Amino acid sequence: MQTDNRLFDDFVKFMNGAAGTVAGMAREAEGATRERAREWIGGLDFVARDEFEAVKAMAVAARDENDALKARLAALEAQLAAKPARAPKAAS
Known part of the structure; x- marks a missing residue:
């Protein structure tokens, strides 16, 4: 209208x-x-989101590497414990 x-x-x-x-x-x-x-x-x-994610990814990688090293150390300690102890040589 x-x-x-x-x-x-x-x-x-x-x-x-x-x-x-x-x-x-x-x-x-x-x-x-x-x-x-x-x-x-x-x-x-x-911090920016992408920086946070990058640091988070590095922390996960470091944690994985740490776990792998712990397992390797445990295996080496088990091998060392399985070997008989050597007697020390007598000094002349």
């Missing part, structure tokens, strides 16, 4: 413009807030 009321049309245009302006201000405020948060968090001692 079309209206011939010019005042009402002007009011609707004004409100549409105001809504667009408020939406733009909200987007700008959100962007500024995000940027400030990034700056603040960037100053703290946080």
